[in-house]
Amino acid sequence: MQKKTYLLFVFILLLFGIIGIILINTIDNSSSTYKEVRSNSGRDKGNLAKEESSEITLAAIGDILIHDRVYNDAREGNRFNFDKMLDNIASELKKPDLLIANQETIVAGESIGLSGYPAFNSPHEIADSLKKAGIDIVTTANNHALDRGVDAQKLSLDYLNQIGLPHVGTYLSKDDQDKVVVLEKKGIKVAYLAYTYGLNGIPIPEGKEYIVNILDKKRMSNEIQKAKKEADVVVMMIHWGNEYQRFPSNEQKELAQFFVDEGVHIIFGSHPHVLQPIEWVKGHNGHKGLVVYSLGNFLSGQDEEYRDIGGMVTVTVKKKQLGKQTSITMEAPSFYPTFVSSKAEKDYKMYPLQDSQHAINKYSPSIYKEIMEHMQKEGQAD
Template structure:
């Protein structure tokens, strides 16, 4: 009996101890929940108070430009393949990969491609085959400038015929137009979220007057017009590219007049200025504008494809610059960086080659490199 009492007493002690343990565990649950609630509330409060990271997006696009496309009869005659057809693609084949390297490539089509129907012609009054445009399109050119001293060489008929073909190719053009409405339509191209606008002007038209009632046939370098069109272009785009046909032929440094026009154009709002007309290469330069921002200027890109040989007239090049667009909290900043130049050479059979690939032209390549980067020491010469 005594043993049974001891057994039940021991069992009772176990039950009391176990009950006490269960009560303690249950009583601690609200504290655990309470602590969890506090942690959640603290986390929510922290999220409310933490400053937001600025919303930043960065886009980049590259723009390339080439010099004068000046098609003499000694260039188009060998390109004739019969039945009034021409093939200029082989002449550009060695540089096609360079032209296609950029997101956008601009060419100065100095001779109107009015086609064979109105009669081909050479210096001093040019008219070129349609197929020049075909070759540029297939080689990676995205837009052509038409404002130059030869725009009116063969009159309005050649302009209309040329522009009709550019439209067939779906190739944008600027500087010469079909109508006043066409002139008011500023050309833009968007790449990688960056919108580029393109304008073009010439110093004159070799003494051929622009009809007063058809001023749209060619844009002249007139300060007020340039300012107005740049202002409009800035409303439509992130980057304004202006082509200027100016300077003195065969002069290897820009004239004071070129520098003055470039400075005014930069301060009117141009971001990039591409120069043509001297038919030889002129150095590049950064222009610091009155607002502290910079404009990149290539005063002359020389001849890219032409019948002019010797005395630096057979040298041209491909200019390229990177455009960076930064958007931070709805505020946009455009930065130009990494200017680059690929010198080119036109051979005796009028094929365009990268200059550094021509045997025997090593010293010429070094000279041109020094000439082109004398005002832009960080100019690169390879991709």
Template sequence: MATKKVTIGATGDILLHKRVYEKARKKDGSFDFAPMFENVKHLFDKDHLIIVNQESIIGGEELGLSDFPNFNSPVEIGYQLKDMNVDIANIANNHVLDHGEKGILSSIENWEKIGIPYVGAYKSFEDQETLRIINKNGLRVCFLSYTKGLGGKKVPKGKEYLVNQHGVTKFAGHKDVAGVRRLIDQIRKRDLADVVVLSIHFGKEYQMKPTAYQLETASNLADAGADVIIGHHPHVVQPFDFLVNSKGETVFTAYSLGNFFSGQKGLYRQIGGYMTIDVEKEGNNRLLKIDNPTFNLTYVDSSDKKDYKMHLLKDIVDTQTSIKTDVGEFDAKEVYERMVNHTKMYLPNMEVK
């Protein structure tokens, strides 16, 4: 029987503070993020199926650029991601309503102009109910996305389609884990997809290990039928794991991919990475082979020059003995080894670079 295989690539949060996007501003007033990504762009292999977590909306200057606590980023970051082979943007998070309904709709309009599909926030009930399925190497991969919270903001009554809020707001008939299970069951029964990748915004900020809620929720989502679970929100990298659900299916879980590109300060808030996981299907066999997880550690420089340029963390170790932060200096080799061991805590044989 023929075997089909796809390598899924993913990053953590892209959250643009003013101090970051102003470094990308050119003399003509536009923005160029390419120099900031040049050291990590090669990770985004065109043969991968890539999803990124764009945590700040991209309403652009027409909406008024802003940062914490209500983010709105330049549209150019979207074009940069398009240039880096990104296939889909996850936009369900606690900042998606920072500029209300107008912000979401403006951002979606820009994603459509850029040509990158989005998931997790929508412009109508019809849009929300349209599954995001991408065919790659003969495998149909369905992307689902939910956020646990909205940063204290509320979805306008009657417009619950604006964002998939897990466990709180009823949307398209799937309000909670039971609803997610029904949705995935329908995807299987109607033979709409071979692989389900589920992004979820959950956990506690800056916690280096998953909370009891994350562990329980991931287990429930695995049992509901997700094949790959990708977590966001803590802004730091948490360990990866393989779960086995009650059907005996293996589910890969990244509890938190941390920050990928942001202006947050603090050693472990500046470390993120690019994750890949291989998914194979043999013939018509429903049981997938999910293996070969890898993680390339990255670092956003906000030290003396404060240029917010991205680097591979291993390159930092190769070129300098210490890492400077706002609270002091850290031994570069020790930081790298600590992060490698931390990421592999539940999977000792995982490849971390």
């Protein structure tokens, strides 16, 4: 009898432990879900209509910022292998139905010469590895988009097109720019938009204003309204904020409010190179949007404080359709923090932060708890 009681006690402890792990990876706040109901055009079939439902997981990771020390470490003879850097987390990257990354460096390849900071150009193989690891689409609208000029940008986009990796934010033509990038999974259409605050002072050639989406409220409003007509969910990838600041600026918060007021569902931010918190923002007419102010660096050569910690934010989206009414529900996001380990600018490898002895050695045994709490600080402004 005592043995049975002991085994039952152990089972209960294990059960609570599992529940605790699940909860700690969920970003919790008082507004953890959002439901939106729309009326569609067409004849209402009333009670005879059959309810249809589906759900997907949308996710994003931060900056793929390939410094020269990173691609030199990936070099294997006459090619580059970034797979080994991602191996420890690749299974996690394959879990979401749709995953987007910020490809911060162009991937024009060796034909024009590889380069790191301040004017980046990366090997083709980083794009290959991202696609292999589970990335479904990349945003290319960032301050390094024209680091090596318009021709280099074209080579980069040509390669992404060649391997079938969708991209958003930079374009080869005005026609391309005018098309909303929509990906569909399980009957749910997701529109991806992307903009950057600037290009490090590099001017856009006259007549080629289409090559990069620069922040412009009128254009953004028009594109958001167009995206809402073509998709169930609108995702904004935005390059903004101040580098190395762990909390959003007032400008970020004001722009986030603008996006939500316009009807954007999810905002994924980049540029600070460190993680910034997640919060729900309420817009007019009751619309709410989820804002991840900064996803930080995902894979990069930066190892300064907090610049080697990033992660993946995942949101579950549910769609229900009955007659001419469609409802979209977004549930509380989960966060999977990651750490980039290296030794003397070599041996770059990514690890789950929770299991990384390297991160514990560098920071503290409580680094995982610290980061999870940081992401729940609801976007307090600097």
